[in-house]
Amino acid sequence: MCEVVTMLERELSNDGLIYIYREEDGKWYAYEQSAFYLSRMIPELSLGRYVMEDALWLARAEVDVNRIPQEKVISHSQSEYVLHYTPYDGFHEWLAEIK
Template sequence: MTILERELSNSDLIYIYWEQDGKWYAYEQSAFYLSQMMLGVSLGRYVMEDTLWLAKAEVDVSRISHENIISYSKTEYVLHYTPHNGFHEWLAEIK
């Protein structure tokens, strides 16, 4: 299953992938969820296959709360999405 296929049906998980540059990244829905769950995570854009633009976030895996980890390996983390406690209060303030 490709990253895009996985993200199309992603409703409450965060997938983080280790890449050859030695860094960890989340894409699309996972990147959005991560930006809502962890302060300081910003979304960028990534071009795939010269035509498709994806949301991308670099991840410092040392900041991941162990209580959110479902599984992990040398190349992938899977987390359960739980929004940052202050996010809902912040959202209410800007509405």
């Protein structure tokens, strides 16, 4: 798993960024607030729970990085993506669905 302390520190004060981490299994994951924000951008994204060391439960979403809207990417590397999130991401698509 990504460096847990760094990830938790980021998520505690996260108010507009999405952090996606590449894990040892080669898959990409977003946690906590980042996972929630990403689920607002990609409605079909499924949020789940990740239990760490039988004590800490985290919201987690597995991410297909090929589906990330490139205009939202602030930076990326082989181990991490950072995206910009605005509260209205996905709002117009949601509005179109309910009409």
